[in-house]
Amino acid sequence: MVYRRTHQVVKRLAARRSAILAAARDAAAEGGMSAVQIAPVAVRANVAAGTVYRYFPSKADLISELIAEVSRDELAAIRRAADAAPGPSSALAAAVTTVAVHVLSQRRLAWGILAEPVDVDVTASRLASRREIAGEIASRIDAAVRAGHLPAQDTALAATALLGALHEALVGPLAPDNLEDPARLRDAVQTVTLLALRAVGVMDARARGLVVQAVLPAKTLVGA
Amino acid sequence: MVYRRTHQVVKRLAARRSAILAAARDAAAEGGMSAVQIAPVAVRANVAAGTVYRYFPSKADLISELIAEVSRDELAAIRRAADAAPGPSSALAAAVTTVAVHVLSQRRLAWGILAEPVDVDVTASRLASRREIAGEIASRIDAAVRAGHLPAQDTALAATALLGALHEALVGPLAPDNLEDPARLRDAVQTVTLLALRAVGVMDARARGLVVQAVLPAKTLVGA
DNA sequence: AGCCCGCCTGAATAGTTGTTCAGTTCTTGA
């Protein structure tokens, strides 16, 4: 055996893999999932089309990993925001606001990850992604229920419904289109957060209070 | 001119067009939008593939018309249910319940119409469909607001969010899977309707009352 | 009956992309 992967080579391979993933992510953020085609992604990553297949068995695997990566980032952000909140209701508000802000700050990517038609099967990956995020929201709802702040309910279904509402209202085809304006963006985030909190049973007045509290820290996320 | 379309021919042409659309609808209901391919649809409709193109300029047009047709049916059902309700809040509850029941009774078709990846561009048609349904819901929310039953709000955004919540919770990939059972189906419909009503500001207790009232007439729709 | 014209057929066409692979280049260890 006269050839072994030296540390330097391992690093280069890892860098290349990251570059391909990053290229895919950039392409998705710019042109949606339909722009994530092997040849263009390879060009972006400065490799040949064939090389992509040395790192990902198929396009489906590439996109699945992209979805998983974005999903991990989002989940971490949600946890960070919720854990920083003073109580279970605030945590729920923070979690919802975080989802809203994230989704809005990368609408095209979010749409691609969530719902855009793709020519390969990535349902499993999307399912896993939603399951994770929905699970996190569900556990936050659950905490608020246990604390006696909300009526008992099917938290899994509620979490799913909440995410559906956020996504449809903010990145779906009927989403308002003037969200470049920061003020409008904040309004939209507040509105959907308010809807979400009321949906799970928070009283209107209290929900309004939670919303403004949650939006303050979330504003810092918009820049990030 | 020695050839003119006789009445009989006109009828046959119309029947064939309907047959093709019905075949497409059946295919979508059975196997989702991916099953709506020209050749299989043509077989179902007892015509040759080429004939489909005498009635629809392209596959995109065929699917667009399918979407429009289903959308029309749904809109009519919503209006019927809402108009039969005694007051604006009941009407809203009835509208939401109707959407939920419809969507659940044809989950595969609904998923195809709403969100399933299609290999041709039908975004315009889907957009129009959502706009119609969302507009109807929005006007029902608006009526309840004007009647003083709900707080003032962005009704268009609220309607969009409501539909997103319904769709994601009932036909999305995280939707519960035991909905064949009528009792579970009713539970799911009630749960999401309750969420929707609370989201727009109906008090929990009142919302629960509206839900049970709305589900009674809607039960008859399940069979239809 | 006979001619005409348009509808219908379905095999062939065409365009799009994911995937492969033979040949080339680069890296390693002696």
Added chain:
DNA sequence: TCAAGAACTGAACAACTATTCAGGCGGGCT
């Protein structure tokens, strides 16, 4: 420097379906 093998290249391949069109078929007019 060189042999060996891994990594990379990119043009060719493959598969899938929407779409077309030349030729047949049948209904409509005189």
